[in-house]
Every structure is written in C-alpha cells, then in structure tokens.
Amino acid sequence: MSRITLNVNGKSHTLDIAGDMPLLWVLRDILGLTGTKYGCGEGSCGACTVLADGEPVQSCRITVAEAAGNSFTTIEGLAASGLTRCQKAWLEEDVSQCGYCQPGMILESHALLRRKPKPTDQDIDQALAGHLCRCGTYPRIRKAIQIAAGAGSKS
Amino acid sequence: MKTRREFIKLAAAGSGALVLGFRIGLGDETGEAGPFAPNAWVRIEPDGSIVIKVGKTEMGQGVRTALPMILAEELNADFQKVKLEQASPGLLFRSLGTGGSTSMMGMWYPMRHAGAAARTMLVAAAAERWSVPPESCRSAGSVVHHPASGRQVAYGDLVADAARQPVPQEPTLKKPAEYTLLGSSIRRMDAPDMVTGQAVYGLDFRLDGMKYAVIARPPVLDSEVESFDDAATKKIPGVLKVAQVTRGVAVIADNTWAALKGRAALKVQWTDSDAAGFNSLDHMTALEKATEAPGVTIRKDGTGRAGMAGAAKRMEAVYHYPFLAHAAIEPVNSTVLVEKGKCEIWSPTQTPNTLQFVASQVLGIPAFEVKVHVLLVGGGFGRRLGFDFDYEAVEVAKEMEGTPVHLVWTREDDMRHGHFQAASAHRMLAGLDASGNLAAFEHRKASTPHNIYRAPTEEQKNDPAAVIGWAWGVYDSPYAFKSAEMTYRAVDAPMPIGPWRAVFSPSSVFARECFIDEVAVATGRDPVELRLDLLGRNDESVPETFVANGDLIERPRMRQVLETLKKNGDLDRKLPKGHALGIAGNAYHTGTYVAYAVEVSLPFNVHKVSCVVDCGLVINPHGVRQQVEGGLIWALSNMKGQTTFKGGRAVQSNYSNFPITAFGETPPEIETFIVDGGADRPNGLGEPTVCPMIPAVANGLSRLTGSRIRSLPV
Numbered sequence: 001m002s003r004i005t006l007n008v009n010g011k012s013h014t015l016d017i018a019g020d021m022p023l024l025w026v027l028r029d030i031l032g033l034t035g036t037k038y039g040c041g042e043g044s045c046g047a048c049t050v051l052a053d054g055e056p057v058q059s060c061r062i063t064v065a066e067a068a069g070n071s072f073t074t075i076e077g078l079a080a081s082g083l084t085r086c087q088k089a090w091l092e093e094d095v096s097q098c099g100y101c102q103p104g105m106i107l108e109s110h111a112l113l114r115r116k117p118k119p120t121d122q123d124i125d126q127a128l129a130g131h132l133c134r135c136g137t138y139p140r141i142r143k144a145i146q147i148a149a150g151a152g153s154k155s
Numbered sequence: 156m157k158t159r160r161e162f163i164k165l166a167a168a169g170s171g172a173l174v175l176g177f178r179i180g181l182g183d184e185t186g187e188a189g190p191f192a193p194n195a196w197v198r199i200e201p202d203g204s205i206v207i208k209v210g211k212t213e214m215g216q217g218v219r220t221a222l223p224m225i226l227a228e229e230l231n232a233d234f235q236k237v238k239l240e241q242a243s244p245g246l247l248f249r250s251l252g253t254g255g256s257t258s259m260m261g262m263w264y265p266m267r268h269a270g271a272a273a274r275t276m277l278v279a280a281a282a283e284r285w286s287v288p289p290e291s292c293r294s295a296g297s298v299v300h301h302p303a304s305g306r307q308v309a310y311g312d313l314v315a316d317a318a319r320q321p322v323p324q325e326p327t328l329k330k331p332a333e334y335t336l337l338g339s340s341i342r343r344m345d346a347p348d349m350v351t352g353q354a355v356y357g358l359d360f361r362l363d364g365m366k367y368a369v370i371a372r373p374p375v376l377d378s379e380v381e382s383f384d385d386a387a388t389k390k391i392p393g394v395l396k397v398a399q400v401t402r403g404v405a406v407i408a409d410n411t412w413a414a415l416k417g418r419a420a421l422k423v424q425w426t427d428s429d430a431a432g433f434n435s436l437d438h439m440t441a442l443e444k445a446t447e448a449p450g451v452t453i454r455k456d457g458t459g460r461a462g463m464a465g466a467a468k469r470m471e472a473v474y475h476y477p478f479l480a481h482a483a484i485e486p487v488n489s490t491v492l493v494e495k496g497k498c499e500i501w502s503p504t505q506t507p508n509t510l511q512f513v514a515s516q517v518l519g520i521p522a523f524e525v526k527v528h529v530l531l532v533g534g535g536f537g538r539r540l541g542f543d544f545d546y547e548a549v550e551v552a553k554e555m556e557g558t559p560v561h562l563v564w565t566r567e568d569d570m571r572h573g574h575f576q577a578a579s580a581h582r583m584l585a586g587l588d589a590s591g592n593l594a595a596f597e598h599r600k601a602s603t604p605h606n607i608y609r610a611p612t613e614e615q616k617n618d619p620a621a622v623i624g625w626a627w628g629v630y631d632s633p634y635a636f637k638s639a640e641m642t643y644r645a646v647d648a649p650m651p652i653g654p655w656r657a658v659f660s661p662s663s664v665f666a667r668e669c670f671i672d673e674v675a676v677a678t679g680r681d682p683v684e685l686r687l688d689l690l691g692r693n694d695e696s697v698p699e700t701f702v703a704n705g706d707l708i709e710r711p712r713m714r715q716v717l718e719t720l721k722k723n724g725d726l727d728r729k730l731p732k733g734h735a736l737g738i739a740g741n742a743y744h745t746g747t748y749v750a751y752a753v754e755v756s757l758p759f760n761v762h763k764v765s766c767v768v769d770c771g772l773v774i775n776p777h778g779v780r781q782q783v784e785g786g787l788i789w790a791l792s793n794m795k796g797q798t799t800f801k802g803g804r805a806v807q808s809n810y811s812n813f814p815i816t817a818f819g820e821t822p823p824e825i826e827t828f829i830v831d832g833g834a835d836r837p838n839g840l841g842e843p844t845v846c847p848m849i850p851a852v853a854n855g856l857s858r859l860t861g862s863r864i865r866s867l868p869v
Contacts, residue, residue, distance in 0.1 A: 001392060018392060021412040029367065029410040034359035035352020037533070038411075039484040040566045044810040047484055075352030087350045094342040094777065097785055098215030099349030100356055100485045100533030125819040132810060134484050134534045135215045136788025138821035140781075 004068045008033065009077025019065035024048045026064045027074060035075035035103045039132070046131030049104035050074050056111045058130075075103035078110065086110045089148035097135035105131050109145050118149055191314035193276055193322055195247040196269035197226055203297055203311030205232045210242040210262065212253040212505050213345065214483075214535030215785070216841040217778040220344045222262050224774055228336045229270030229329055232310070233297035239344060241529050244508040251529070253505045254540050254654055256745050256839025259774065263836050271326035273317075280316035281308050295335075331772070331835070340777030345531070357503030357530045358488045362559040365490065366395060368551045369414045369563055371421050372403040372572050375803040376430035376649045380404060380423060387420035397421070398554040402543075402572075405551045411563050430649035430803035435478060438800075439578060442646055443473055445601035446582035450644030451616075453623040454630045454703065462595035462638020466586025470677060472670055474581040475866035476662035477797035480807065481655060482815055485533020486569035487541075489548035492559040493518060498525045498549065503532040505539040513542050517549045536789075537654030541574050541607055570813055571805040574653035575798055577603040581629075581666030583673075586638075591678040593689070596639040598629050598670075600663060601646050607653035616645040623704045628663025628846065631706050633713045633742040634671070634689035635697040650800065656789060657842035660743070661849060665867070668739035668850030673863060682738040682854070683721050690714045706744040712832035716740060716748045716767045723828050724752040724765035734762065737855025743843035746771055746834060751787070751847050753822075755855035759869055761791065763824040768844065771834035779840060783827045786844025792816040793849050794869045 002019040005012060008031060015030060022041075027033045027050070039047035041060050048059040051073040059072075078084055083091075086109045096102050105128065112119055112127040119127070124145050133141075190206075192198040198206040207226050211218040219239055227234050242248045274294055281299035282289040285306055293300045297310040310317075331337075348354040373379065383404050385397040393413030398405045404423055408414035449460060463469065490501040491514075498514045507527045515522040532539055548562035564572070579602035586595030604611050604625045615621040623630050626643040671689070675682040690710045691697025700709050717740055720726070726736060733756050740750035747770040754763040766783050773779055792815040799806045807813040853864040 018412065018416075021410075025410060025412040028359075029412070032361060033352075034355070034361065037356075037485070038358060038563075039486075040810050042566070042809050042811060045484060045566075075350075079351050083351070090350045091342065091346055094346060094781070096215075096343055096346050096349045097217070097781060098213075098483075098485075098532060098534045099343075099345065099354055100483075102349055103352050106350060121823070128818040131818060132484060132815055134482060134536070134789070134792075134815060136785035136816065136821075137781075138788065138816075138818050139784055139825055141818075142821070 002065060004064050006064070006067050006069065007071040009073060009080065015064070017064055019063060021064050023050070023059040023062050023064055023067045023072070027059060033074050033076050037100055037103060039101065044132070045101070046108065047101050047104045049107050049131070051107055051111060054111065054114060056108045075107060078107065084110060085148040086113065086144070089144040092147055093140050093144040095137050095140040095144050097137055101131065101133045105133070105141055109141070109148070112145070113149060119145065191317045193273045194269045196266065197230065197273050199273065199310050199314050201311050201314050203236055203309055205230065205237045205297065206240055207237055208240050208242045210248055210251050211258045212529055212532055212535065212539070214253070214505070214532035214539070216258070216782065217343065217775065218253070218258050220341055221259060221774045221778055222266055223344065224336055224341060225263065225266035226270040228334055229267045230274045231294040231296070234336060234341070236297055243529065244511050244527050249508060251507045252540070253535070254537060255658065256743070256747070256842040259837035259839055260745060267328050268326065271328050272323050275323045275326045276317045276320040277310055277313050279320045280313045284308070284316060337774055338776065341775050342777065354531055356485050356533045357501070358485055358533065358563070360490045360501045360530055360561065362490065362492070365559040365561050366407050366409065366555060367411045367414045367563060368405050368407045368560050369418050369565065370400060370403045370405045370547055371418050371423055372568065373425045375425065375428045376433065377803070378425040378428040381426045382424045384422040387422070388417040391417045391420060396554060398551065400547060400550040402547060405554070407551060407555060407560060414563070415565070428803060433649050433800055433803045435578065435800040438648055439475055439580065442578060442580035442601045443475070445644040445646050446473065446580050446599040449597070449599055449640065450601065450642035451619050451622050452640055452642050453619055453626050454641040455639070456636045457638035459638060459640040460597055463584060463586045463597065466595055467589040468587040470585040470587070470673065472583050472673060472863065472865055474583065474666035474669065476579045476665060477867055478578045478650070478799070479576040479655060479793070479796065480570045480573060480798050480813060481536045481538035482570065482796070482810070482813055483534025483536055483538055486564040486566055487538060487544040487573065488561065488563050489545045490559060490561040491548040491552035493549070493552040494557050496520050496524060499528070500525065500545060500549070501528045501530055502545050503530045503539055504542065504545060505532070505535050506542055509542050510545050513546050514549045517546065518553060536656040537658065538573055540654040567808040570798070570808050574607045574651035576655035577648070577652045579662040581662065583666055583670035585670070585674050587678065593674055593678070594637050596636040598632070598641045598667060599644070600626050600629050600642070601644040602662070603648040603652045604645050605653050607651045611645065625659050626663065627658060627744065628660035628667065628741070631703045631708055631742060631744055632667055633708050633710055634686070635691050636689070649803065650805070657845045661793060661846050664741045664846035665849045665853065668741065668847060669853050669863065669865065672738070672850070672854040672857070683717055683726065686740060687714055687717055707746065708742050709832070712748045712769050713740065713742050715830055715832055716750045716769050719767045719828055719830050720750045720752055720765060723767070726752055730754060733757065733859065735855045735858040737851040737853065737858065739847040739851035739854060741843065741847040743839070743846065745843070746838040747840055747843040748832065749843050749847050751851035753848070753851040753855050755852055755859070757856065757859050759794070759856065761822040761852060764822045765826050765828070766844065767828045767830060768840070769830045769832035770840045770843070771832070771838035772836055773829060774837050776829060779829055780827050782840040783844050784825055786842070787825070787848040788816050788821060790845045790848035791820060791852070793845070794852060794867055797868050
C-alpha cells in the first residue's frame with residue numbers, strides 16, 4: 001500500500017492505496033465518482049476518459065501511483081459551475097441513447113474545443129477515434145461538437 | 156454445489172416468467188389523503204407533480220421518454236411536471252420484461268387507459284365541485300377548465316376529491332386528431348443526468364458497506380471447477396473471501412481492483428469438457444451441410460419446392476453468418492443483498508420478474524421476499540434478457556449474508572461468457588422461367604436455437620410450429636412467390652445462445668435480401684422494381700396481407716416504403732466513380748417496415764444512407780430518427796466483427812479483436828423519411844432498422860466488386 005495524493009475536481013485526496021490500482025477504479029470505487037465509466041480496461045473504448053490538467057487521458061490505463069500529484073477533472077467536475085457548452089450542445093442535439101459512453105465523449109470533445117475552437121469533421125473524427133458508442137450516436141456527437149464550436153470560446 | 160446441469164434446469168423453469176405479456180395490475184383508488192393514485196401507473200401529488208411509472212427497461216431505445224408521453228397525452232398533463240419512477244416487479248407489475256421491440260405496442264393500451272382513467276376522475280372531481288356536468292368541462296396542461304363559466308382548477312388542487320371518484324373501467328380514450336403531445340419531438344427525459352455523470356447504471360450502483368466480486372469462469376465451454384488453490388489470492392490486500400459458485404470461483408473484495416488481482420492469483424483446475432473439440436469453422440461447415448437437403452417446412456407458397464422442377468434456369472447460393480457477442484459498453488453486473496430470509500437485487504436487467512424467481516430458487520425463499528430494482532442499462536441488445544449474471548450475484552451474496560455484493564463482469568468476461576447470437580447458414584435457390592421471371596424460390600436456414608432458457612427437444616426441432624420462430628426473417632418474407640418453400644434445420648452447438656438485437660432475423664434478412672439482389676442482377680431488373688413486383692404491385696392474385704406465425708404482414712405498407720425510397724431517395728442520381736447504391740427492405744414482425752438505399756465505395760465505405768420507415772403511429776419522431784441512426788450503425792458493426800470458437804473457447808475478448816463501428820466509419824449523410832402506413836398504433840423500432848441495413852451495404856459493395864458478399868464479416 002502507498003500513500004498517494006491527487007486532486008480530483010478541485011478537491012485534494014490523500015489515499016492509502018495499492019499503487020497499481022488503475023485511476024479508473026480509484027475514481028469509481030474509492031472516491032465514488034461513477035460518472036467515469038468502465039468499458040474495456042484496455043484503452044480501446046474511451047468510456048473512462050478524464051482530463052489530466054485539461055488533457056484527455058484514459059483512466060483505465062494509468063495507475064494511481066502514476067497519477068499521484070496530478071489534477072484530474074471528471075464529468076462530475078466539468079459542470080461544477082454550470083453546464084459547459086458541450087454539455088448544453090449534447091442536450092440540444094439530444095445525443096444520448098443509453099448514454100453510458102457519453103461522459104467520455106463529452107470530456108474528449110471539451111478538450112478538443114480548447115485545442116481547436118473550430119474543428120472540421122475530420123478533426124472531430126480524429127479526436128474521437130478512440131471512443132466507441134454501441135448505440136451509434138456518432139452523427140449526433142459530430143453535430144453537437146459543431147453546435148458547441150459555434151457557441152464561441154466561452155466554456 | 157450446483158452442477159451446470161442443475162443451473163440449466165433452473166434456467167428452464169425460470170423462463171416461464173419470461174413470457175412478454177401485456178398483463179398489468181391496475182390497483183384500486185387509495186382513497187387516502189395525499190397523492191391521487193388511480194392505478195399502478197400514475198400518481199398525482201398535491202403540488203401538481205405527475206409521477207409516471209415506467210414498466211420497461213431503458214437501455215437507449217427511449218422508453219423512459221415515449222411511454223410517459225403516451226400516458227401524459229391521455230391525462231392532458233403538463234409534460235414539464237412529469238417525473239419518472241421505474242416499476243419493480245410485484246403484484247401490480249407482473250410482466251415487466253423488455254424485448255423484441257414490443258414496448259410501444261405492448262404498452263400502448265395500458266398507458267392510454269391509465270392516463271384516461273386519471274383524467275376522467277380529475278374532470279369528474281372538478282365538475283362535482285362546480286356542480287356542472289363533466290361533459291361541460293375540458294382539461295389541458297394539468298388544468299380542468301369550465302369554458303362556460305371561465306372557472307379552472309389545477310390537477311394538484313383536485314387530488315383529494317379525485318381520489319373519491321369511482322375508477323372508470325372503460326374511460327373514453329382520445330382520438331388521434333385530439334393529440335397535442337404525441338407526434339411531437341421530445342428530448343430524452345434522462346439526458347441531463349447522462350451528460351453530467353449523475354445517471355446511475357447498474358455498474359454505478361453503490362450501497363454503504365458494499366463489497367465487490369468477480370468470478371473466475373472456465374475458459375472452455377461446459378467445463379467446471381475440479382479444484383482450486385486460493386492461497387495467493389488470500390494474500391492480496393482487500394480480498395475478503397473466496398467461494399465456489401455454480402459457474403466458477405468467486406473472489407469478493409473491498410474494491411473491484413482487489414477482486415481482479417485476487418482472481419488473477421487464483422489457481423483453478425477445470426474439468427475436461429466435451430466441448431473442447433468445438434471449432435466454429437467446423438460448425439460453419441456443418442451448418443452449410445445441413446442446408447443441402449430441405450429442413451422442416453415452415454412456409455410453402457404455391458406448389459412449394461416442386462415449382463423448381465419447371466425452371467428454365469436455376470440459381471443457388473449459400474450465405475454464412477457468424478456468432479456474435481452483444482458488446483454493449485457497460486458489461487453485465489448485478490448488486491444483491493441477502494439478509495434474514497429476504498433478497499434485494501439492483502440490476503440492469505431486461506427481465507426483472509424472472510429475477511424474483513431465480514433468487515427464490517437459489518435461496519429457497521418465497522419470490523415475494525425478493526425485491527428487484529431495475530437500473531439504467533448501458534446498452535441492452537438482448538444480453539440482459541439473460542439472467543446468468545444475476546443468478547451468480549445471488550449466489551455470491553448468499554456467501555456474504557448481510558453484506559451487499561456488487562458482481563462485476565470484466566469486458567473479457569462479457570465477451571466470452573455471455574450468450575451469443577447464433578451462427579447460421581442459408582441456402583438460397585431461385586428458379587427463373589424462360590422469360591427470366593422469378594418463378595420458384597427456396598430459403599433453407601440452419602442455425603442453433605436459443606438454449607439459455609430451455610434447449611429444444613429433438614421432437615421440437617422437427618415440429619414446424621416450434622421451429623418457425625427460429626426462422627424469423629424467412630417465414631415472414633413479405634414477397635409473394637408463384638412457388639416457394641422455406642425450411643429450417645436446427646444444428647446443436649455448445650455455447651449459450653439467446654436474444655440479440657433483432658433476435659433470429661438479421662441473418663435471415665441478410666441472406667434473403669442479398670439473394671433477391673442477385674436475382675435482380677441476373678435478370679437485369681432494378682432492385683426496387685423487382686421487389687415491388689414481388690410484393691404484388693401489378694398482380695391482383697397476390698393477397699394484400701397475410702399472417703405468418705401470428706404476425707400480420709401488410710404488403711401495401713412495404714410497397715409504400717419502397718415507393719417512398721424511390722421518390723425521396725434520389726436513386727437515379729449520378730454517383731461518383733467507384734460508388735454504387737445498395738437496396739434492401741424488410742417487414743419486421745411487430746409491424747414495422749423499413750427500406751434502405753445506401754451509397755457505398757470499396758473496400759467498406761458508406762457515404763450516404765437513405766432510410767424510409769413506417770413504424771405505425773409515431774409517438775416521438777425524434778426518437779424514431781435516433782433509432783434509425785443507431786440501428787444502421789449497429790448493422791455496420793455487424794459486418795465488421797464476429798466471435799469465433801477454437802477448442803471450445805471464445806477467441807474474441809475485447810474491442811481490439813471484436814471491432815465495432817468507430818467514429819470515423821459513421822456515414823456522413825443519413826436521411827430518414829417517416830411514412831404513415833395507416834396503422835392506428837405504434838410499433839417497435841429498436842430492432843427493425845438493423846436487419847435490412849446489412850444486405851443493403853452488402854448489395855452495394857457486391858455491385859462494385861462483381862463478386863457477391865455471401866458471408867460476414869465482410
């Protein structure tokens with residue numbers, strides 16, 4: 001067991017924990033932040049995506065020891081001060097079917113718009129390439145990202 | 156310890172409760188102060204809140220939006236004031252199963268009846284208060300009006316009086332022309348929770364003191380635990396207990412990771428299994444061989460296969476369809492608390508009533524002592540009509556009496572140990588007359604029937620009435636042939652086979668619609684025109700409707716869908732070099748008609764999809780479009796991945812070797828045309844849009860390569 005400190009959604013946590021535990025399970029089982037989803041455990045579905053200092057990372061692929069000292073934002077933290085433009089666009093376009101993969105999609109899109117405020121469809125396909133949706137909501141995600149991009153740089 | 160055989164016996168017994176009926180329990184008025192609850196489906200609070208019970212599992216198909224819309228329409232409720240409660244099995248809710256795209260048609264009457272009864276009582280209460288005839292009152296937006304005097308009163312202010320009104324047994328239902336909510340596009344009720352991470356799926360359910368479990372299952376089908384060594388497992392920090400259960404060895408721990416590490420450290424000896432010799436390649440050969448002779452006849456048009464004798468030219472082709480996992484992003488899971496002769500289950504299940512029975516059998520307690528909560532499902536697709544994971548969770552929780560246990564399946568568990576869609580072979584034969592007209596037709600299907608509830612007996616496998624359902628998509632072909640024979644042959648396989656999106660029909664429709672396209676090419680016919688002819692467009696001897704296995708097939712509706720595709724799909728447009736159009740259609744058993752025109756290029760690109768759908772009365776057009784988009788993208792996955800078996804083991808284990816449609820493979824252009832075929836009730840759409848998309852794409856690609864695509868994946 002190791003003593004590890006990490007910041008999640010602006011809150012600092014010090015945990016006595018197995019250092020090899022993937023961040024995904026720390027978020028879900030230890031911190032109770034179940035908005036970060038488990039889908040594959042191998043980095044091929046993107047459902048577990050969180051933001052590490054603003055950059056999207058797959059939380060199933062990093063251990064809590066590797067995560068130590070960093071700041072993470074999960075879907076629960078994204079809307080801390082009101083819905084972001086991506087979340088609003090997701091509602092406007094009514095993207096979700098089962099909705100399970102959407103937190104990962106939204107966080108990835110949020111980071112994309114920070115990086116590239118006016119993404120092309122190709123940019124979107126590239127950025128979201130690592131995200132799977134079994135319900136097939138991809139066309140609506142594309143539209144939602146364009147709606148969010150049109151909403152301007154304010155997040 | 157229970158053997159696998161006993162498990163199957165229990166599963167068979169449990170299937171009795173799985174029948175998807177439409178029986179609902181309508182309670183009496185409560186007569187109590189407080190909320191007005193005229194029946195089991197709706198409750199109106201004094202603050203005007205309308206609480207509607209949802210009796211179907213939400214797994215992305217939109218029932219938690221569409222079903223409340225139906226009730227709210229009849230209630231004349233303010234939809235903004237609607238709140239949802241998920242129904243739990245019990246005396247009032249005896250058949251909550253969700254499957255077969257039957258939610259809309261099954262709940263259409265109960266939801267309307269429940270809403271109309273409540274509305275009638277609210278209006279009666281207001282009329283009584285004003286001493287006017289109820290007929291002189293109107294209701295809208297959760298308010299009762301008396302136009303003559305200008306008086307009005309909100310539903311919330313009527314609850315106490317309404318509860319004293321007699322419950323009408325046959326309340327007057329609204330006419331479609333009076334609908335104000337149905338037919339309008341309403342966004343998902345659960346969407347705000349979904350985009351903020353607040354939505355609770357099965358895997359997200361948490362209880363104080365809850366422990367986490369995983370199970371080591373045999374890598375080879377039908378194998379069982381011979382012995383195990385858990386010494387290393389017990390040294391892993393956080394591991395609490397190791398216990399043998401029916402299907403393997405459970406590791407229970409403080410968190411998922413500790414349980415997974417504990418499982419990895421387990422040393423299990425598995426028994427030998429007869430299934431160790433099973434390979435899916437050999438199975439495919441056996442399936443094909445089973446179609447060499449006709450199977451059990453399930454439909455005969457004209458003189459049946461005898462019609463083939465007079466053909467001037469014969470065509471023959473064999474189609475293959477693989478085993479497939481469901482691959483929903485949320486793996487299956489279940490949370491169970493066993494305590495003091497009672498059991499409580501929180502599960503992302505499609506079959507909640509069955510779980511009461513399953514737990515009662517495992518624990519030896521009455522079914523009414525089992526409380527089941529239906530949670531949001533992160534993709535169902537038929538996987539959660541299985542109850543194997545709930546069965547396991549109850550067994551594990553029994554080992555931890557008094558402590559809630561959350562059973563997690565990993566992605567690998569989910570892909571390898573669930574039930575599968577059956578592989579199948581289809582031998583298609585066509586006889587053409589001297590003028591090149593299709594005069595005779597045969598479709599011989601061979602596959603493995605569902606076996607997760609109750610494997611069919613040898614007698615059933617030869618009984619036309621029993622096998623017909625397994626040939627879904629064959630017996631209900633909307634086309635009329637001068638002579639045709641459809642047959643089915645059951646071929647055993649050792650893996651669990653059960654429901655999957657569109658059940659038995661995707662493979663059948665793939666073979667049928669591709670082969671019709673082969674005939675069109677061979678005879679120089681336009682694929683839409685040929686289909687219209689086969690639907691009796693110019694032939695009065697072809698009946699407009701027919702009933703197959705209890706399903707009504709209406710040819711005019713199928714024709715209208717194809718005619719609309721012709722009119723709106725811009726099928727004569729000039730295509731870029733290297734592009735081709737593929738056409739296919741299908742009449743789904745629930746009364747939903749779908750046709751596609753798909754523009755494709757090699758090797759496997761889909762540029763544009765035009766879809767025409769007649770799904771009966773439309774509740775939520777927006778939901779219809781979502782299901783079209785989702786269904787066709789699902790179908791593209793259907794052409795990419797497969798599950799194979801080697802040495803009795805499922806080979807594919809995760810998305811890296813079981814690929815599904817990815818973001819960049821989404822067709823850039825999708826257009827959906829919803830047509831009104833005159834039906835006075837809604838029909839299902841979760842499954843029907845899947846089936847014809849696969850052959851439409853295959854037909855387009857085949858036109859580019861010149862060689863036919865007759866097996867999947869492409």
